[in-house]
Amino acid sequence: MAKPITGFSKLTKAQKIDWLLENYFSDSESARKTVTQYFNSDEKLQKLHDEFIENSISNFYLPLGVAPNFIINNAFYTIPMAIEESSVVAAASKAAKFWMDRGGFKANVISSVKIGQVHFTFSGNKDDLIRYFEAIKPALISETAPITKNMERRGGGILDIELRDKTAVLENYYQLHATFETLDAMGANFINSCLEQFAETFKSHAEANHIRGLNVVMSILSNYVPNCLVRAEVRCKISELKDKDIPNPEAFAEKFKQAVAIAEVEPHRAVTHNKGIMNGIDAVVLATGNDFRAVEAGVHAYASKDGTYTSLTHCSIDNDEFCFWLEIPLALGTIGGLTSLHPLVKFNLELLGKPSAKKLMEIVAVAGLAQNFAALKSLTTTGIQKGHMKMHLMNILNQFEASENERIQLVEYFKNNTVTHSAVVEAIEKLRN
Numbered sequence: 001m002a003k004p005i006t007g008f009s010k011l012t013k014a015q016k017i018d019w020l021l022e023n024y025f026s027d028s029e030s031a032r033k034t035v036t037q038y039f040n041s042d043e044k045l046q047k048l049h050d051e052f053i054e055n056s057i058s059n060f061y062l063p064l065g066v067a068p069n070f071i072i073n074n075a076f077y078t079i080p081m082a083i084e085e086s087s088v089v090a091a092a093s094k095a096a097k098f099w100m101d102r103g104g105f106k107a108n109v110i111s112s113v114k115i116g117q118v119h120f121t122f123s124g125n126k127d128d129l130i131r132y133f134e135a136i137k138p139a140l141i142s143e144t145a146p147i148t149k150n151m152e153r154r155g156g157g158i159l160d161i162e163l164r165d166k167t168a169v170l171e172n173y174y175q176l177h178a179t180f181e182t183l184d185a186m187g188a189n190f191i192n193s194c195l196e197q198f199a200e201t202f203k204s205h206a207e208a209n210h211i212r213g214l215n216v217v218m219s220i221l222s223n224y225v226p227n228c229l230v231r232a233e234v235r236c237k238i239s240e241l242k243d244k245d246i247p248n249p250e251a252f253a254e255k256f257k258q259a260v261a262i263a264e265v266e267p268h269r270a271v272t273h274n275k276g277i278m279n280g281i282d283a284v285v286l287a288t289g290n291d292f293r294a295v296e297a298g299v300h301a302y303a304s305k306d307g308t309y310t311s312l313t314h315c316s317i318d319n320d321e322f323c324f325w326l327e328i329p330l331a332l333g334t335i336g337g338l339t340s341l342h343p344l345v346k347f348n349l350e351l352l353g354k355p356s357a358k359k360l361m362e363i364v365a366v367a368g369l370a371q372n373f374a375a376l377k378s379l380t381t382t383g384i385q386k387g388h389m390k391m392h393l394m395n396i397l398n399q400f401e402a403s404e405n406e407r408i409q410l411v412e413y414f415k416n417n418t419v420t421h422s423a424v425v426e427a428i429e430k431l432r433n
């Protein structure tokens with residue numbers, strides 16, 4: 001039976017593990033082996049990883065894969081992807097190769113504005129508050145100067161601060177709604193520091209300006225960044241879509257467009273459709289040390305911006321031309337956060353040519369579009385299971401601890417037979433009897 005513990009955070013890593021083994025595991029020696037076998041033999045590197053978070057006890061591996069052959073705005077990229085799900089990297093690679101022969105992907109950053117808010121309540125006269133805000137606005141900006149001076153020198157900083165009246169949705173609720181340009185940083189810490197200074201300035205001058213009943217509730221950036229937007233697209237003549245899986249490009253284009261149209265109008269399908277897009281996006285966001293929770297939250301909010309959850313990609317067929325595109329908000333950094341700390345993140349950023357944050361937005365959007373193209377191509381032609389299960393075969397074989405010899409025979413067998421969990425189990429049993 002688990003017990004509460006005080007001071008757990010003060011224990012050493014070894015003591016934390018001992019406590020867990022004592023309290024939660026029947027076979028504590030085998031559990032110790034599992035948790036310690038992931039320690040890195042390089043103590044300095046292990047310490048670096050331990051210090052990324054709190055109460056760390058081990059490392060949790062995710063495979064790092066790469067998808068080659070991406071042409072983005074006429075330049076070649078090999079895209080790093082950190083993900084646990086089979087067939088995602090293969091699908092991205094296949095889509096990259098497909099579009100490589102058809103002009104590649106085009107991507108562009110539409111805007112890069114980030115948002116932060118000071119949420120406060122005020123029970124007094126609204127006109128007095130407006131007058132106070134106008135009077136104090138220059139000080140809100142000038143008193144953040146120590147925080148913003150380096151960002152301004154680089155060309156970024158605070159763009160604007162507005163007073164927003166939210167009393168129609170919540171009694172006495174107002175905001176200082178601020179916009180920022182944070183260049184190559186995702187900007188969370190920069191924005192939060194500015195916001196906390198705004199709050200301080202706003203509160204501290206209130207009394208002297210006869211403003212009473214003003215209470216700051218909190219100051220925090222928003223992960224909804226609809227004006228930090230990137231677009232990625234592919235286009236070609238319909239006849240050029242022909243390949244080994246697409247004998248009839250006209251029929252394929254129509255069916256593909258229909259599949260996108262369904263995701264545009266049907267939320268149940270849209271969620272799965274967008275999950276496929278996030279397969280690509282999250283994998284690159286993780287591999288480049290960015291905050292995937294922030295990206296996930298922001299992207300799905302954007303997918304619901306018009307009141308119904310809808311597809312993030314769109315497709316058109318005009319004048320015999322097939323066009324498929326994605327527009328999503330992405331607040332990414334190539335400086336700050338983990339980007340210069342995690343050795344594999346540094347490796348991945350170098351693999352991508354040390355991109356600016358804007359370039360990374362383009363790459364990530366392309367990974368999402370490619371992923372969705374591959375999934376929809378499979379869904380509307382062979383069905384998803386054929387390719388996905390082909391890649392998943394290794395996981396099933398690993399579950400049954402197949403020997404090298406069994407693997408070779410079974411991989412050969414399943415080249416001509418459909419992979420399902422039960423078919424693999426049956427084939428293993430047959431081999432073993």
Ligand SMILES: CC(C)(COP(=O)([O-])OP(=O)([O-])OC[C@H]1O[C@@H](n2cnc3c(N)ncnc32)[C@H](O)[C@@H]1OP(=O)([O-])[O-])[C@@H](O)C(=O)NCCC(=O)NCCSC(=O)C[C@@](C)(O)CC(=O)[O-]
Pocket residue numbers: 085086087088089090091092093094095097272273274275276277279371374375376378379384386387388390391
């Ligand atoms: C899985 C494939 C790619 C097989 O496709 P295939 O036609 O069997 O592949 P192939 O053997 O003919 O190889 C063609 C190319 O695919 C790539 N490729 C092929 N195999 C590998 C491999 N082992 N390792 C790395 N790359 C691979 C690679 O680029 C290769 O070129 P090559 O390297 O030979 O020059 C295809 O069926 C596919 O794209 N399927 C889609 C899979 C997918 O979307 N998976 C995501 C998981 S399902 C999900 O979560 C989302 C979903 C589907 O629900 C979303 C939605 O509903 O919209």
Ligand SMILES: NC(=O)C1=CN([C@@H]2O[C@H](COP(=O)(O)OP(=O)(O)OC[C@H]3O[C@@H](n4cnc5c(N)ncnc54)[C@H](O)[C@@H]3O)[C@@H](O)[C@H]2O)C=CC1
Pocket residue numbers: 150151154182183184185186187188189190191192221223291294333335336337338
């Ligand atoms: N809600 C959220 O999303 C929150 C996220 N976070 C975390 O904050 C971290 C990201 O915060 P950041 O402020 O981006 O990182 P950071 O705190 O590491 O700051 C990056 C700093 O790099 C400097 N810099 C140098 N060259 C630059 C350039 N060319 N462009 C821009 N800045 C440059 C700037 O001073 C900038 O403030 C992530 O780890 C994220 O997980 C933290 C709080 C909340």
